[in-house]
Amino acid sequence: MTSTITSSEIRLVSRPRGLPTLENFERAQSELAPPRDGQVLVRNLYMSVDPYMRARMHEEAYMPPFQPGQALTGAAIGEVVQSQASGLAPGDIVSSAYGWREYFVADAADVRRIDRPFQPVSTHLGVLGGTGLSAWVGLNLVDVKAGDRVFVSGAAGAVGSIAGQLARLRGCFVVGSAGSAAKVRMLRDELGFDAAVNYRNGDLLGELKAAAPEGIDVYFDNVGGEHLEAAISIMRPHGRISACGAISTYNDERPSPGPRNLFEIVTKRLTIRGFIVLDSLDQMPRFLAEVTPLVAAGSSFAKRRSSRGSTAHRRHSSTCCAAAMWERCW
Numbered sequence: 417m418t419s420t421i422t423s424s425e426i427r428l429v430s431r432p433r434g435l436p437t438l439e440n441f442e443r444a445q446s447e448l449a450p451p452r453d454g455q456v457l458v459r460n461l462y463m464s465v466d467p468y469m470r471a472r473m474h475e476e477a478y479m480p481p482f483q484p485g486q487a488l489t490g491a492a493i494g495e496v497v498q499s500q501a502s503g504l505a506p507g508d509i510v511s512s513a514y515g516w517r518e519y520f521v522a523d524a525a526d527v528r529r530i531d532r533p534f535q536p537v538s539t540h541l542g543v544l545g546g547t548g549l550s551a552w553v554g555l556n557l558v559d560v561k562a563g564d565r566v567f568v569s570g571a572a573g574a575v576g577s578i579a580g581q582l583a584r585l586r587g588c589f590v591v592g593s594a595g596s597a598a599k600v601r602m603l604r605d606e607l608g609f610d611a612a613v614n615y616r617n618g619d620l621l622g623e624l625k626a627a628a629p630e631g632i633d634v635y636f637d638n639v640g641g642e643h644l645e646a647a648i649s650i651m652r653p654h655g656r657i658s659a660c661g662a663i664s665t666y667n668d669e670r671p672s673p674g675p676r677n678l679f680e681i682v683t684k685r686l687t688i689r690g691f692i693v694l695d696s697l698d699q700m701p702r703f704l705a706e707v708t709p710l711v712a713a714g715s716s717f718a719k720r721r722s723s724r725g726s727t728a729h730r731r732h733s734s735t736c737c738a739a740a741m742w743e744r745c746w
C-alpha cells in the first residue's frame with residue numbers, strides 16, 4: 417500500500433460525571449500512513465469493552481487516563497492486512513491494545529500473533545484472553561480448591577461467568593448473583609452454578625443465606641458495595657475474599673462508605689486480597705495451558721465472550737454509551 421488509509425475511531429470528548437453519555441464521545445476519522453519497516457497494518461475484528469475503561473475516563477486513574485481528543489484504547493483482535501515485519505503476514509490474527517478503531521498501524525512488538533485461533537476469534541478476548549486470566553488469577557489468589565463454598569458476584573458478566581465455571585470444575589459449591597431472572601436461569605441451567613440469586617429482588621442477604629445455608633469460604637468480588645457487605649455476613653471463619661472489582665461504584669461521583677460490617681473481618685479471621693491482572697501477564701502461558709483444553713473440550717466457556725457483539729457488555733458495562741457508539745459505527 418502506498419497511499420494512506422482512512423480509519424474510523426472513537427474518541428473521548430469530555431470526562432463523564434456519573435453515568436457516561438454519548439456526548440462524552442465522538443466518532444472521528446484518522447488518516448493512517450502505510451506501515452514502515454517493522455510495522456503492520458491491522459483491521460480490527462473484535463474489541464473488548466471493559467469496566468476498567470470507566471476508571472480511565474477520570475483525570476486520575478490507576479492506569480494512564482484517557483485524554484480528551486484522543487482515541488480510546490483497549491484489547492482488540494484483528495487481522496493483519498499489510499506487513500513490513502518479519503514473522504507477520506497478511507491474514508494473521510493478532511491481539512493488541514488498539515481497540516476503539518477500525519484500522520491501526522503498529523510496530524510488530526505491539527501486537528501478538530495468535531498461532532492457532534479459536535473460532536470465533538473473540539474467544540481470545542474472553543475466556544482465553546484477559547477476561548479468563550482475571551478469573552483464573554483471582555481464584556488462585558485465594559487458593560480456591562475442591563470442597564470450597566464459593567460466592568461469585570457479577571456472575572453473568574465476562575469475568576464472573578468464567579470464575580464461577582472454573583470454581584465448579586475445581587469441585588466447589590458455587591453460588592452466583594445476577595440482575596435478572598433470565599440470567600439467574602442461565603447461571604443455573606447453562607453454566608452449571610449450584611445456585612444463583614437475583615440481587616434486584618431486594619433481599620440479597622436473605623437470598624444468599626437461603627442459597628448457601630452453611631455459609632461461604634470464598635467470595636469472588638466483582639461488584640463491591642452491598643454485595644461485599646452481604647458476602648462478609650455469610651462468610652465462615654477463615655474465609656477468603658478475592659477483590660477483583662467494585663462495578664457498583666464506578667459511576668459514583670465520590671467514594672461511598674464501605675461495608676458496615678468490616679469488623680467481621682477481625683472476628684471471623686478473614687483474608688481479603690486485591691489484584692490487578694496486568695501484574696500477572698507472565699502467568700498467561702500457565703493459564704492457557706490449563707484452560708485451553710477445557711475450551712477445546714467444548715465446555716460452556718465458549719459461550720461467554722467479550723466483543724462488540726456481546727449483549728452482556730452492551731447492556732451492563734459501565735462504559736455502555738461508548739459501546740453503543742462503537743456499534744453504530746460498524
Ligand SMILES: NC(=O)c1ccc[n+]([C@@H]2O[C@H](COP(=O)([O-])OP(=O)(O)OC[C@H]3O[C@@H](n4cnc5c(N)ncnc54)[C@H](OP(=O)(O)O)[C@@H]3O)[C@@H](O)[C@H]2O)c1
Pocket residue numbers: 466467468547550570571572573574575576593594595596599615638639659660661662663664665691692693694728729732733734
Ligand atoms: N482486578 C482486575 O485486574 C480486573 C480485571 C478484569 C475485570 N475486573 C473487574 O471485574 C468486574 C467484572 O468485569 P467484567 O469484565 O466481567 O465486566 P462485565 O462483563 O461488564 O460484567 C459486569 C457485571 O457486573 C454486573 N453489575 C453491573 N452493575 C452492577 C451493580 N450496580 N450491582 C451489581 N452488579 C452489577 C452486571 O451484572 P447484571 O447485569 O447481572 O447486573 C454485569 O454482568 C469489574 O468490577 C471489573 O472492574 C478486574
